[in-house]
Amino acid sequence: MEHAYAQALWEMVEGGAKPKEAVSKLLATLKLHGREALMPRIARAFARIAARESAKKSVTLTIADEKHAAAAKRTAKEALHELGIDTEDLAIQADDSLIGGWRLEGRERLHDASYKKSLLSIYNRATQ
Amino acid sequence: MANTVVDKIIKEIEAHAPSVESEHVGRVTAVGDGVVAIDGLSKAVMSEVLLFEEGKGKKLAEAMKTQAELYGLVLNLEEDGVRAAVLGDTARVAEGMTVKSTGRVLSVPSGEELLGRVVNALGEPIDGKGPFKKTTLMPVERESYGVIDRKRVSVPVQTGIKAIDAMIPIGRGQRELIIGDRSTGKTTIAIDTIISQRNEPKATRPICIYVAIGQKESKTARIVEQLRQTGALEYTIVVDAPASAPAALQFLAPYAGVAIGEYFMDAGRDVVVVYDDLSKQAVAYRQLSLLLRRPPGREAYPGDIFYLHSRLLERAACLSKEKGGGSLTALPIIETQDGDVSGYIPTNVISITDGQIFLVAELFNKGIRPAIDVGISVSRVGSDAQKKAMKGVAGGLKLELAQFRELEAFMQFAQDLDKATADRIASGQRMVEILKQKNGAPIAMEMQVAILYAAGQKLFNDVPVAKVSAVEAQLAEFFDTKASKALAEVKKSGLLSDEVKKELNKAIEEFRLAHSEVFSAK
Numbered sequence: 001m002e003h004a005y006a007q008a009l010w011e012m013v014e015g016g017a018k019p020k021e022a023v024s025k026l027l028a029t030l031k032l033h034g035r036e037a038l039m040p041r042i043a044r045a046f047a048r049i050a051a052r053e054s055a056k057k058s059v060t061l062t063i064a065d066e067k068h069a070a071a072a073k074r075t076a077k078e079a080l081h082e083l084g085i086d087t088e089d090l091a092i093q094a095d096d097s098l099i100g101g102w103r104l105e106g107r108e109r110l111h112d113a114s115y116k117k118s119l120l121s122i123y124n125r126a127t128q
Numbered sequence: 129m130a131n132t133v134v135d136k137i138i139k140e141i142e143a144h145a146p147s148v149e150s151e152h153v154g155r156v157t158a159v160g161d162g163v164v165a166i167d168g169l170s171k172a173v174m175s176e177v178l179l180f181e182e183g184k185g186k187k188l189a190e191a192m193k194t195q196a197e198l199y200g201l202v203l204n205l206e207e208d209g210v211r212a213a214v215l216g217d218t219a220r221v222a223e224g225m226t227v228k229s230t231g232r233v234l235s236v237p238s239g240e241e242l243l244g245r246v247v248n249a250l251g252e253p254i255d256g257k258g259p260f261k262k263t264t265l266m267p268v269e270r271e272s273y274g275v276i277d278r279k280r281v282s283v284p285v286q287t288g289i290k291a292i293d294a295m296i297p298i299g300r301g302q303r304e305l306i307i308g309d310r311s312t313g314k315t316t317i318a319i320d321t322i323i324s325q326r327n328e329p330k331a332t333r334p335i336c337i338y339v340a341i342g343q344k345e346s347k348t349a350r351i352v353e354q355l356r357q358t359g360a361l362e363y364t365i366v367v368d369a370p371a372s373a374p375a376a377l378q379f380l381a382p383y384a385g386v387a388i389g390e391y392f393m394d395a396g397r398d399v400v401v402v403y404d405d406l407s408k409q410a411v412a413y414r415q416l417s418l419l420l421r422r423p424p425g426r427e428a429y430p431g432d433i434f435y436l437h438s439r440l441l442e443r444a445a446c447l448s449k450e451k452g453g454g455s456l457t458a459l460p461i462i463e464t465q466d467g468d469v470s471g472y473i474p475t476n477v478i479s480i481t482d483g484q485i486f487l488v489a490e491l492f493n494k495g496i497r498p499a500i501d502v503g504i505s506v507s508r509v510g511s512d513a514q515k516k517a518m519k520g521v522a523g524g525l526k527l528e529l530a531q532f533r534e535l536e537a538f539m540q541f542a543q544d545l546d547k548a549t550a551d552r553i554a555s556g557q558r559m560v561e562i563l564k565q566k567n568g569a570p571i572a573m574e575m576q577v578a579i580l581y582a583a584g585q586k587l588f589n590d591v592p593v594a595k596v597s598a599v600e601a602q603l604a605e606f607f608d609t610k611a612s613k614a615l616a617e618v619k620k621s622g623l624l625s626d627e628v629k630k631e632l633n634k635a636i637e638e639f640r641l642a643h644s645e646v647f648s649a650k
Contacts, residue, residue, distance in 0.1 A: 052157075052167055052208070055155070055167070056167075056168065079148065079150065082150060095185065097185060097186060097187050097188065097191075099188060105153065105226065108152060108153060108154065108168045108169065108170060108171075109150050109151065109152065109153065110150070110151040110152075110153040110226065110228065111148050111149075111150055111151075112148070112151070113148040116183070116188050116191070119188060120183060120188070120191055120192065122137060122140040122141055123137065123192055125140055126133055126136035126137045126139075126140050127133060127136075
């Protein structure tokens with residue numbers, strides 16, 4: 001039940017309501033139904049929704065070495081355009097297991113231009 | 129690493145053109161008991177195959193060591209994500225793991241190469257004989273053929289079991305349920321049916337598919353060995369989802385079996401699929417549904433438990449000439465508890481199928497094997513497919529046996545019986561003996577006709593009940609040598625002509641004379 005309330009609160013805020021106003025409306029509704037005790041659980045559920053929604057929106061560019069971030073941003077331009085995101089909004093992360101290249105993940109899409117992926121696919125084809 | 133692999137890798141690197149394709153992905157948020165909750169994948173479709181990305185964050189060498197790719201199957205589409213069953217070891221899935229959408233519904237490989245092989249519910253070989261080279265992918269979930277594409281069942285599936293072929297005949301394209309308590313010979317009937325197909329001409333011999341669901345590995349291994357020893361494995365495919373396999377694979381195995389069979393049916397061939405057993409599939413599906421948080425209904429089964437079996441068994445069909453004329457016969461098996469056929473799953477499957485062979489523990493324990501209860505066993509469409517010769521000798525047999533069962537119960541209380549009743553009981557006792565059959569020894573149709581013809585000619589009336597089985601075996605050998613022409617004619621034409629009858633009568637008389645000691649010993 002707390003999830004439904006948290007979802008409603010999220011939708012109110014997303015719809016343009018001021019957070020303080022939305023919370024007081026929720027509190028009034030809970031009081032009316034004698035469900036104030038749910039409030040701490042609703043808060044936790046709301047935090048989970050907020051984390052999930054922000055994860056949905058965030059896009060991470062992973063590179064093998066941070067030195068290559070600028071070059072990766074340049075080559076990933078087309079993919080970034082497809083995701084509708086500017087290079088400034090990117091979260092950059094280093095993962096040396098990629099060996100080289102880059103990997104762009106976020107908004108339910110994945111663009112993998114890492115050397116690791118290419119080498120793995122070559123290996124899999126050769127050993128099949 | 130072998131030099132050949134190194135050479136191959138060098139060639140692959142030289143020819144490699146890197147491509148950056150956009151993939152649709154989600155993220156695992158919860159894992160447990162074979163089911164995963166995934167955030168994202170908003171464009172996923174039902175029954176879509178997902179690929180778990182296990183190599184993320186791992187070094188190349190470590191990623192290369194990963195076993196075969198791990199797949200999942202979308203079973204629930206929810207507001208903010210999907211729930212999927214893991215088609216493999218759940219322990220390999222971790223929270224936060226990236227899951228890729230593959231854009232394809234689950235398919236299994238099928239083709240001639242699968243004959244004689246043992247595969248899992250995903251169609252991957254598990255018999256150590258290596259991978260398949262050339263196969264066709266068949267969708268696991270597919271709509272069954274419609275009314276226009278089908279024709280009436282007209283060709284019999286010879287089970288090689290006298291009691292079934294004579295009284296509960298099965299036609300190619302029919303769905304005949306084998307139902308009974310544990311250890312009453314259900315699997316034996318199915319396996320004997322598969323073995324019996326070796327008596328069919330190679331050109332028209334049905335391809336057999338045995339789907340083991342939730343069975344012990346030792347049992348499946350024994351069955352495979354039996355099929356190998358009898359030469360039946362060459363036209364058989366075994367799909368194995370053992371008790372140790374995840375519930376998702378046990379749920380999928382029958383669909384994989386039918387999908388493999390449909391390849392042959394679409395090519396105009398005949399197929400017999402045994403599902404051993406659908407009770408266990410229902411239990412696996414219940415487990416999966418509860419984990420997927422679907423509302424439980426009667427006996428905690430989900431609301432679509434009927435559809436689970438109906439959509440599977442509807443895929444059995446006898447196709448019209450325009451569609452190639454192939455057929456797919458389904459022999460589902462259901463295990464009952466304490467002979468209760470009115471259970472939820474048994475009644476569901478009984479109502480879907482075109483008849484049932486009901487096996488009774490009481491008969492089995494009395495030594496009457498196959499332990500078929502003729503009274504409630506029925507084949508609704510099979511008689512259309514029964515050969516005329518068999519129809520001629522088996523007509524009235526079912527009624528006679530049912531009457532005998534009634535009288536048998538009455539006999540225990542009555543002291544003096546009138547002659548007609550006593551004769552009926554004596555004849556019934558002999559008929560029961562004649563219909564007894566050892567497992568793994570299916571009998572060809574023409575021989576069954578000849579034996580039942582001899583029984584109809586009252587040959588066994590003078591034989592003591594205890595000796596009927598032995599005399600029957602001797603008679604079969606005798607027919608093999610002395611009436612081979614008549615047997616060949618019955619096999620060829622499927623008819624019991626006057627000439628054939630004449631030859632059989634002659635052989636019966638010769639047999640009676642040659643074994644006069646048995647006939648005078650009553």
